[in-house]
Amino acid sequence: MARRLLSRKIIRILLVLLVCFILIQFIRPSLDNPPVTGDLQAPVEVKSILVRACYDCHSNETKLAWFDKPAPAYWLVAVHVKEGRELLNFSHWDSLTADQRKGKLFESLNQIVFNEMPLSQYTTFHGDARVSGDDIKVLRKYLASLAPPKLADSAVIKAADEQYVKWTKNESAADVSPEFNGMVFMPDYKNWRPISTSERWDNGTMRLIMGNPVAVKAINEGHTNPWPDGTAFAKVAWKQLLRPTGEIEPGEFVQVEIMVKDQNKYANTDGWGWGRWKGDQLKPYGKDRSFVSECMHCHQPMKNNDFTFSLPMDRHVVVQPDSTDRRPGAREFHPLDWRVITSRIDKSKGTMSILYGDTNAVTSARKGSLSDLSTLTLVTWTQKEDEHWYGANIPSAVQSVETMSFGLNGEGYIFSHYEGQPLQKKEVDAAYRKERIAYLTGQRASVMP
DSSP states (O other), rough: HHHHHHHHHHHHHHHHHHHHHHTTTTOOOOOOOOOOSSSSOOOHHHHHHHHHHHHHHSOOOOOGGGGGGGGTHHHHHHHHHHHHHHHHHHHHHGGOHHHHHHHEEEEEEHHHTTTSOOOOOHHHTGGGOOOOHHHHHHHHHHHHHOOOOOOOOOHHHHHHHHHHHHTTOOOOOOSSOOOOOOOOOOOGGSSSSSEEEEETTTEEEEEEEEHHHHHHHHHHHTTOSSTTTTTTEEEEEEEEEOOSSSSEEEEEEEEEEEEEOOTTTTTTTTTTTEEEEETTTEEESSSSTTHHHHHHHGGGGGGGTTTTOOOHHHHHHHBBTTTTTTTOOOOOBBBGEEEEEEEEETTTTTEEEEEEHHHHHHHHHHSOOEEEEEEEEEEEEEEOTTTTTTTTTEEEEEEEEEEEOOSTTTTTTTEEEEEETTTEEOOOOOHHHHHHHHHEEEEEEOOOO
């Protein structure tokens, strides 16, 4: 009797579940395929990978498998497709500029490399959407072909020169509007300490990542994952000016991006506040608050690194006083604790450098000329591929440190060159000394409005 009652109860439960299953099939969020206005154009081998791995969620050509169609699976698919199309829609490729298209492709590859895309719950049931190592090689080769280095032409140089003159005359933006999420601009970013530098060959920019005192303290103490509340970073970008010598210098200022850690205030955006200001007038990037989703999506692959891409440079760069430096108080110094004047990339040598200066040097350089009471230090690193972003190179080991001080009482310049680990002074001849002094004093400050 008990078994019979149990069986009836199970049957009733199954009937109720069946009825509920049938009823929920009538709850169907819209998931149609609007017209394709302009599809991605790419080589067949590239297009086939993207169609197989991306198009079901990132185009208007979604194809549902039979097991995607019943609810509640259909509901999940509909949400993913809606979100996917908002972030990237290959069927509206014609709505993007050439630079935006290239940027979306590089971002997509990096999402694939870090196993963020395609979604694991999708590839579990759609095995053909998985991207293999060979597929990634095909995509990397294709993307590299989209970003060849270009020598700076006269128009690019003129734009950079005009912006620089305007900046040194203090004609840049005065009042800067907050971003649409309420993030306020932080004008003192230009005085923060450099955390790293990056050559973004994928989009033709060079960048400096600056950190506020909280960030620098966290790095020195090894507390960077997670970063403490109050940490702030500024990522400054300039167009590349590639010279015939193979050296790249900062050209026209493009933008500054700021991110601030506050787990309570920004709990809904991974604990970080985001903001971006474009051009020397520092116009907010966003059109509304939704721009933050773009920032979060890009940084999602770095969730295990507290959503930060940049690896801090080795900050143990200590320069001992030069025996020829007879100025009072000459002592060892830590140039990476100074402020930045400018940076350089040398493609012919595979190196990247940052020119640091003392207070006199930075203040005068940003007004258009170096003070005769300044001290300069050029730190040079070898380059390596950025493991967090295909399309970028970052510093590796310190290669050399060059210091130069304007001598007192007509004594001329004091110049020293250091190499090795630890840094050791290298004797140089008069011709090399003259050449490097001319090089260092010939640098102009990077525009940082």
